[in-house]
Amino acid sequence: MITIYDIAEKAGVSAMTVSRVINNTGRISEETRKRVRKVMEELHYIPNALARSLVSQKTNLLSLLITDITNPFYTTLARGAEDAAKKAGYRLLFANSDEDYVKEKDYVDMILSTRVDGVLFAPAGDRSLENLQQLQKHQIPFVVLDREIPGIDADVVLGDSKEGARNLVEHLFALGHQRIALVNGSLDVSTARLRYTGYSEALRLNSLTVDDSLVIHLGFRDFHDDSALDELLALEDPPTAIFAANNMLALGVIQSLRKRGLQVPGDISVVCFDDFGPAGAINPFLTVAAQPAYQFGQLGMQLLIDRIEGNASNESRRIMLPSELIIRSSTQSISTPVS
Structure with missing residues (x-):
């Protein structure tokens, strides 16, 4: 293993000078600095980051x-x-x-x-x-x-989770939907709470109250939970639209709907929070509140x-x-x- 002593010997300087070049400290002529760095490159020397951090108290x-x-x-x-x-x-x-x-x-x-x-x-x-x-x-x-x-x-x-959720639900109201389900994350996550609040406020602004049978709280990664969709579709008056509280939940909702032979938006409309990044640009489909x-x-x-x-x-x-x-x-x- 190459050490600063090897660098110092070949460059014709002291080990302290090599240390100062590595840590960019002390007063060293530009000529000496360049000579030391050239030797470091020739010997493929990589400074020990941990050792440097113990001195500088900073690891970068x-x-x-x-x-x-x-x-x-x-x-x-x-x-x-x-x-x-x-x-x-x-x-x-x-x-x-x-x-x-x-x-x-x-x-x-x-x-x-x-x-x-x-x-x-x-x-x-x-x-x-x-x-x-x-x-x-x-x-x-x-x-x-x-x-x-x-x-x-x-x-x-x-x-702004609350405002984004409210805008999505208002969009659905503008299309005539009133039976709007929410597939949400767990309420011990602040974004899920705020998106539920935005959903609730949009209902209230349109003279409706929250129907608990239309609200399901999962984990944000539980997008393969088909049972949630079964509950919604089995309702006597099922939803005409679903608001998924993040993109991965929306992905799960759409896959579950298609497994049941239901078309989006022909049979049911779907919106979600968050977009799908560059991958979504290939075939943009979902109506979203993009952050x-x-x-x-x-x-x-x-x-x-x-x-x-x-x-x-x-x-x-x-x-x-x-x-x-x-x-x-x-x-x-x-x-x-x-x-």
Whole structure:
């Protein structure tokens, strides 16, 4: 293994000079710096990041912990975070909790042992409080993404879930639908609560009350649960439209409908929160409340780096990004004859 002593011998300088070149410290002539770096390249020397971090107390490593790597919202968010991190000279470690608190805790333990400088954290839900408190206890800076956690005061980047949900339901009302079902995530997740609130408010604004038989709460990753759809379709007065609270739930709803021989939107209209990223552009179909996923990651990373580098005040910052209603072909007027 090549060491700084090997570099020093070949470059004709002291080991201390090599160390200063590596860590960009001390007063060294540009000629000496170039000579040392040339030798490092010739010998394919890679500095020991852990050793450097013990001296500088900084690793230039950041972590991004998301809840579902298969969800295009989070993959696009991750791209925004990675691009911003790289631009600022940081490297990014990815972790995926699968909406699982235990798995999330394991990753938090790994993050603490890896000595990262900070964490972008998309929580699994309200019980993520304990995991975030662990980061606070060890004074690891973090920014919360997508979901708020009661009891945590931190920088956060959110989408306007309530307004986006209300817009989707209003769109369905405009098409004549009144029996609108909601297939939602678990209510221990803030986005599910807010999307339920937006759904409820839209009903109330149209002189309707929530029919509990039309509301189903699953996990955001339980999109293969066919039993939920069976309950809705078995109702004496079944829904004419379904609002899926995220894109993966919408995918499951549409697959389940097609297995039963039902057409979207011919037999039933479907809308959902979140788009499908670049993959959705191939055959855009679903009417969605699209969130700017790339900006979630980019802005979250900027907040985190500001916090790490001492460019933020003690006061927590809160950014809320609007969604965009994109009307496509998964909805139709209830007065349109069924094909």
